[in-house]
Amino acid sequence: MQHLIVLPVVLPLVAGILLLYRRQGATRAKRLIGVVATALLVVVGIALVARAAGGEVTYYALGGWQPPFGIVLVLDRLSALMVLLTAVLALGAVVFACAGDDERGSNFHGLFQWQLMGINGAFLTGDLFNLFVFFEVLLLASYALLLHGGGKARIQAGVYYVVLNLAGSSLFLIAVGVLYGATGTLNMADMAVRLGELPAERAGLVTAGGLMLLVVFGLKAAILPLYFWLPRAYAAAPAPVAALFAIMTKVGIYAILRVYSLVFGEQAGPLADLEQAWVWWLSLGTLVAAGVGVLAARDLRLLVAYLVLVSVGTLLAGIGMGSPAAVSALLYYLVHTTLITGGLFLLAELIGLQRGKAGTRLVKGRPLHQGGWLAGLFFVGAVAVAGLPPLSGAIGKALLMASAEGVQRAWLWPVLLGTGLCALVALSRAGSTLFWRSQGEPMGLPLPRRQWFGVAWLLGASPLLVVLAGPVSDYTRATADQLANPRVVVNALINDAGGTP
């Protein structure tokens, strides 16, 4: 099916437009459309992965304009994996939201679908300016979703988030402009070819453009000096939105991986691997800062937000090492950490709902009404996210540590394991406070089944990833090999005239 590649963008767009039809009321219909569209996206994601798994790179030329002149959507193993991951995460979040969170403001489901459209577009596009446009689509939707439900904390966090991202967008445009001025193209594969034959006097310009892009992607990914917006925004966001935001930092990581492996790959000569030294040291710094943040957090949501930062640092360390083995390990870890941190945001909301006034703050409160189940889920999530055996976090971390070589090993192992210890200490302290240090009568209502489903769907990914560790790591290994060889993409897009529309 030739239009399959564009479906992850068109499907949420159409669903979002349908959802605009009635602003008020018709809750059941809206929920149905939202959930069905997201479930269809999962199916599309599976089909895309099945199509990309063979290793062939296919593209969809929008409007029939052939690359490098038109805008293309490119499907390879990495983009297929990311689209599927987004859809799986979104399904858990949207079902959770159907329990009542979607009625706290207007048009939740429409914004949710548009955010998915932006995320999927960013994963699929093969054009640098189009990447900017999809970044803006996902950011615009995320601004509105972050403020969903209102309240002082959300608006304050929203002001930071919006201003910072608007400044980041300006920088993105400047970087794209510089790269266009120096190379004369915006298609990433074409840019990769042209960098190979770049006149020496333009190398400085391209270096500046490339590193400015790193700042922008670093802002989205929340790398060390640019992460201060993240904990507050994620802790303030409504639970299903925070769960979906778990993929947002990964959009930044994906962009770093894509741009620097394709455009600044081996063929770029002296400009190759421009980002590596920066990313490596900043990732270790991010890990240390996140470890401190995890220990200092006095609220479960804030704790989970810092755990997102831990995962960002871990993933960036994989990019900083740069070897295919490290990239393969980071992709496995990326799948694990996105789903688990998303699940933990949802779980934090459930725990907060049952503790009444104490909420998610880590203080003595009333015992939980359904404490046994919640504690069990919390235990699973904590073990997975701290990276303890037997769950998937341990496998991801072990793969990553095994891929470190020489002096990198001496830096990565202590920092990564130390941060893991911080997470372990903080999570066990949080768990014992939430579930054991309580007094008085249990209160709160039994939780709706949809919320249980959302949490179990996301946290259940961890044991599943352990069972399927073989096939998943084979796939990520193949993805890393494909990324290490950008010629495949270049050949598919530039040298192969004609072909699929």
Add this chain to the structure above:
Amino acid sequence: MESLYAITTGVLTACGLYLVLRGRTFPVVVGLTLLSYAVNLFLFSMGGLTTDGAAILDGPSDYADPLPQALVLTAIVIGFAMTAFVVILAMRARSEAGNDHVDGRNHEDGEGRP
């Protein structure tokens, strides 16, 4: 022409950056607007500055690169929507927090006082 253009863009960017770093939401919004103007001008110049060039690509040598114009158009539309959003957001923040500081705290002393 190039140096005048470069200086204009540079001054706009510097002013925008200064205003974005202020403590109150109104200067920040104005700063973001200036910054996006500067970015649009900058993008516009990335195809090279030409005068009296044809707007399309089939002239032999003297043509204006059409792509930056398309990019600027997209950037203007997005920038405009974002400015509208951030103005509304700033007003919501003003009414929720009771003051117009970006961090929502009422500073009795130091920077930001009128």
